[in-house]
Each structure stands twice: as structure tokens, then as C-alpha cells.
Amino acid sequence: MKEVIRRRARELEFDDCRVTTAAVPDSAGHFQHWLERQHHGEMAYLARNAPKRLDPQKVLPGAKTILTLATSYALTDPQTSPTPQPAVRSPHSGVVARYASFNDYHNILAARLKELAQCLNEAGGPGTQSLWYVDTGPLLERDLAQRSGLGFVGKHTNLISRRLGNWIFLSEIITTLELPPDEPEKNRCGSCTRCITACPTNAITAPFQLDARRCISYLTIELKGPIPEELRPHIGNRIYGCDDCLAACPWNRFAREGQLMRAHERPELATPDLLELLSLGEEEFKRRFAGTPMIRAKRRGLLRNVCVALGNIGDKTALPVLEKAAADPEPLISEHAIWAIAQIRTKSKVAALRV
Numbered sequence: 001m002k003e004v005i006r007r008r009a010r011e012l013e014f015d016d017c018r019v020t021t022a023a024v025p026d027s028a029g030h031f032q033h034w035l036e037r038q039h040h041g042e043m044a045y046l047a048r049n050a051p052k053r054l055d056p057q058k059v060l061p062g063a064k065t066i067l068t069l070a071t072s073y074a075l076t077d078p079q080t081s082p083t084p085q086p087a088v089r090s091p092h093s094g095v096v097a098r099y100a101s102f103n104d105y106h107n108i109l110a111a112r113l114k115e116l117a118q119c120l121n122e123a124g125g126p127g128t129q130s131l132w133y134v135d136t137g138p139l140l141e142r143d144l145a146q147r148s149g150l151g152f153v154g155k156h157t158n159l160i161s162r163r164l165g166n167w168i169f170l171s172e173i174i175t176t177l178e179l180p181p182d183e184p185e186k187n188r189c190g191s192c193t194r195c196i197t198a199c200p201t202n203a204i205t206a207p208f209q210l211d212a213r214r215c216i217s218y219l220t221i222e223l224k225g226p227i228p229e230e231l232r233p234h235i236g237n238r239i240y241g242c243d244d245c246l247a248a249c250p251w252n253r254f255a256r257e258g259q260l261m262r263a264h265e266r267p268e269l270a271t272p273d274l275l276e277l278l279s280l281g282e283e284e285f286k287r288r289f290a291g292t293p294m295i296r297a298k299r300r301g302l303l304r305n306v307c308v309a310l311g312n313i314g315d316k317t318a319l320p321v322l323e324k325a326a327a328d329p330e331p332l333i334s335e336h337a338i339w340a341i342a343q344i345r346t347k348s349k350v351a352a353l354r355v
Helices: 002-011 028-036 044-048 050-054 105-124 141-148 194-198 216-222 250-254 274-278 282-289 293-313 316-325 331-354
Strands: 016-021 065-072 130-133 168-175 204-206 238-240
Touching: 002 016, 002 065, 002 105, 016 141, 028 050, 044 050, 065 105, 065 141, 105 130, 105 168, 141 168, 216 238, 216 293, 238 293, 274 293, 274 316, 282 293, 293 316, 293 331, 316 331
Parallel strands: none
Antiparallel strands: 016 065, 065 168, 130 168
């Protein structure tokens, strides 16, 4: 039966499908300690639903099996470009995390997961229950993925697949149907610390330990208020997420293009013009980013990030747009625009003194 389910997953264009039990995750204690140290920052939902993350039976009583699935969003040939970077279109270009230059993967995977969950219910017969999640459910998905053999958790705390690298989306189905589990994967990082070295903000405080409060992905997506001033210069021109630790991983030499995501690519989102973005009104923002992951940041969050990026890479030509943003009725945008203006003017004065 397991092979039938796995074959159906491949037909639905998942790039890998593995099986584990619905037992308590091995990393439960580590997760609790991480929360106690407040390394989750303002992501209060992680603490709020921690009891479910620590015990899958609280997610689905009677659960026996968890399917873990991987969907690759790698698009380039790893032999010619192991860590591809988006081309910069202009001196005021920003960069978004690679996964965000697609239509929203939650929407893409949802229908397929629903169909696969129905397949499990039919295989199990009357009374079988299955719930599916696309990284939004109360499951410690990376730990479960390692236990199922899908990949191993790297020192950057993300999952690495020996077949797919770490450019992958994870999803799960928890079910009362009992299936024989696959063999767990073991960690294969060895002595490599490239991801730790690559992190611009030193958010990876030790191997397998992440302080989300310093992570650029957290700062540009999850954090709803002001970005700490001491971290702003390290963000560079990143305006939504950060790929540096993922891109540094040598396992990406095995990354391959997946079956599904190419058709959903949005290359125009990869290196947007920051001056253009800063001019977007609320309705223009919604139209431009509807159906993409970037809608999640909302206009206030994304334009906050744009101001920081311009403060880091902008020159005097960015000042008129930033001065307009400094008068924006949204205080979060206004404050970061004022900071960016000060950064550019300081750099201009320093440059003038050197002449």
C-alpha cells in the first residue's frame, strides 16, 4: 500500500515522499528550550500551539503515520551554477528569497495534498482520517522529515535532501492509516560550516541553533515592527527573506529542477526596482503581489524593507522618493525612510571628503 501512495504522490508532482510514525518528535526538548530562550521572537503562534507540535496525537487523535513530502523549487543546472544569484537590473535593485519569486506555493500544493489525503482515506477504509499541511500546521516538520528519511536537518536548521539539495518546500499529511515507516536519515554536514559563515547577521549562533530574532528572513517577513537599527546595515538590498545560508550549502550540487514549480515562476519578482516599489500605494501593492508569498508582508512591511535596502545601497538619486516616503501616513514606513535618508546623506558627505 505504501508504494501505491508513493506512486500517487509522484503522479501529483511531488519530488519525494517518505513515511514516518506519528510518535513524539526527537527534537521536542530542543524546541522547548528554544522557546524558553525567546529565540522565536514575535512568532507567538509557535509557543501558543507548542503542545501540538510536541505531540502529533494532539493534532489528530489516533494518528499512526505521517507522510512527509518535498517539492523542489530549484530551476538551474547545479553543475553550471551551484549557487545561482538573480541578475541585478539596476543600481537600485532589491533581492527577494528565491522561493518568493513564484506564485504562492501554499496555493499550488493545497489541491494536491487534499487529493493525496483522500487517497489515504480511501486506502484505509471507513473511519480513516487524514489532515494535510503546507508548513502551516502545528508539526515539527523538519524533525519529522529527517525521521522519515526525506533529508537531514543541517547546521543552518533547514532540511537538506541528498537528492534535492535544500531548495525544497515541505508538506505533510498526518493520518490514522498505519503504514510501515521508512528509515531515518542521518546528519551529513560533517565538519562543514559554510552556512554559519555565510549568515550576514550571525543568526546561526552555533551548529543547529538559530536565533530567529537576528535572521533576515524573520526581520523582513515575520517581524511586524521596526527593524533594529544595528541590524539594518547587514540586510543589504534584501527586501523579502534571505537565501545566504541555503545558497552556501554544498549539497546543492545535487539540486535538480522539480516537476511542478517551473510553471509557476514569477521572474519579474526576483530583483525588483526599489524606487518603483516605494511608490506603490495600497491598491497597487495588492494588485502587484496578489497570489504571491510577498503579499504576506503587507505594504507597510515590504516598504519598510525597501527603505532599509535603499539606505544601504542607494545614492542621492533615491532621495526624492525616500523624502516622499518619509511623509507616508504609515509610521513604520516613515521612520525607516528617515533612517535611509540619513544613511545616504552621511555616505555622500564621507565620499565628498575623500575627493
